[in-house]
Amino acid sequence: MTSTDTTSAPGEVALLGRPTQQRATVLRALIDSEDFVSAQVLHARLIAAGNRVGLSTIYRTLTALAEAGLADTMRDSEGERHFRHRPGPDHRHYLRCRTCGRSVAVDSHLVERWAERIGATSGFTEISHTVELTGICADCTGPTAPAA
Amino acid sequence: MTSTDTTSAPGEVALLGRPTQQRATVLRALIDSEDFVSAQVLHARLIAAGNRVGLSTIYRTLTALAEAGLADTMRDSEGERHFRHRPGPDHRHYLRCRTCGRSVAVDSHLVERWAERIGATSGFTEISHTVELTGICADCTGPTAPAA
DNA sequence: CTAGTGATGAAAACCATTTCCATCTAGCGT
DNA sequence: ACGCTAGATGGAAATGGTTTTCATCACTAG
Incomplete structure (x- = not known):
């Protein structure tokens, strides 16, 4: 390559x-x-x-x-x-590590439904959402070096 | 003033x-x-x-x-x-209208809990999240003029 | 092969945000 | 009240990601 x-x-x-x-x-x-x-x-x-x-x-x-x-x-x-x-066509939300930057896709039916419900109760239509999750992954939390 | x-x-x-x-x-x-x-x-x-x-x-x-x-x-x-x-100290998520720009705060316990759960099952810690919802509000969906 | 339309890329334009720095000012000690 | 000093201000210049411009190039059709 x-x-x-x-x-x-x-x-x-x-x-x-x-x-x-x-x-x-x-x-x-x-x-x-x-x-x-x-x-x-x-x-x-x-x-x-x-x-x-x-x-x-x-x-x-x-x-x-x-x-x-x-x-x-x-x-x-x-x-x-x-x-x-x-x-x-799916996979739209990710959880990314603030230390190493890696990210993993997360299950998000719950959020999708929540977004829909919010739309229904607020009178808004054509709701679209953006969700960004960040955290520290297991590898980077380890007892030794974080972001060596 | x-x-x-x-x-x-x-x-x-x-x-x-x-x-x-x-x-x-x-x-x-x-x-x-x-x-x-x-x-x-x-x-x-x-x-x-x-x-x-x-x-x-x-x-x-x-x-x-x-x-x-x-x-x-x-x-x-x-x-x-x-x-x-x-x-x-609360109110952290909003739903904003893509047409007129107005935004309203929405209830988000659900998302908060979802985020926590994702953290628990993914091995990530110190999860923080950003959620942005947009849609078209009732006023702008009206039969007549949208963003007059 | 030739024309024509769409694609490319180097450089300039854009534009929100940040940084510089000389000037100003609120708060404090006297 | 008066002057000092650290912190705050603001206009201008610097930054830096993204977009545009435009002359040149490469696909595809004829």
């Missing part, structure tokens, strides 16, 4: 418009990250790996991916956007 | 450090807003109302207010921070 690998991202890229090498590369990198990444970091990684991709393209692709529902987005405490590939 | 009114914000300002006219003014304006406002908007309002307050001071005060727990903050879809005065 040196750099250019058009065969990586199956048909998903097609959903965005014209299938190009860059888009495949970005999607591929996003999938490989297996976790939230910022456009900046993703860009840095691709460049470091020897790929030629412009930052603008990363932003465009990531935004398109999110709009197409192929990626989830979240904002960190500084307001920066982070993206994560969304395998299926 | 032309402009300078040091008596507006009771003792709350004192919690921030030295009680100054500007801080009282900012807190006052935040309270009067009764809803989320961005630093920029708050600044524009104060200037328009004839008050002399620097943007930096608004940011500093708002940030301090949030850190002191006297204000709740949220980020809009563009990543901008919005602040809202927090009357008591």
Whole structure:
């Protein structure tokens, strides 16, 4: 996996418009990250790996991916956007470790239903919600070193 | 209430450090807003109302207010921070209208407990959460004009 | 192969937020 | 009251993520 690998991202890229090498590369990198990444970091990684991709393209692709529902987005405490590939149609909430940054998907029926109920009782319609959970994962709580 | 009114914000300002006219003014304006406002908007309002307050001071005060727990903050879809005065120690989640921008506080024990439970079952500790709900309020759903 | 439309990317534009720094001021000791 | 000093202020400049611009390039159709 040196750099250019058009065969990586199956048909998903097609959903965005014209299938190009860059888009495949970005999607591929996003999938490989297996976790939230910022456009900046993703860009840095691709460049470091020897790929030629412009930052603008990363932003465009990531935004398109999110709009197409192929990626989830979240904002960190500084307001920066982070993206994560969304395998299926569900999985929308994550719990992320404040120390190592890793994140895991969590079950959220309860919240979904709560959100719906709130909508029903408040007179609001077309409710949409964003839930962000952070904590310290087991590995980082360990007796020894936290974020060594 | 032309402009300078040091008596507006009771003792709350004192919690921030030295009680100054500007801080009282900012807190006052935040309270009067009764809803989320961005630093920029708050600044524009104060200037328009004839008050002399620097943007930096608004940011500093708002940030301090949030850190002191006297204000709740949220980020809009563009990543901008919005602040809202927090009357008591609770009330931490809001439902805001995407059309008119108004927001109402919602009951969230359920989510709080859900968050705790997720923490317990995932091995994460020190869980903290952010929940943002948006929808279209009754007034804006009306048969006639939405955001007139 | 050629044209045409969409995609790319380097650099400039944007814009909210933060930082600098010279000036001002509230609070305190005298 | 008076002057001192740490803390506060605000205009301007710096930051830094994200978006736009625009000239060039690469897919796809004909």
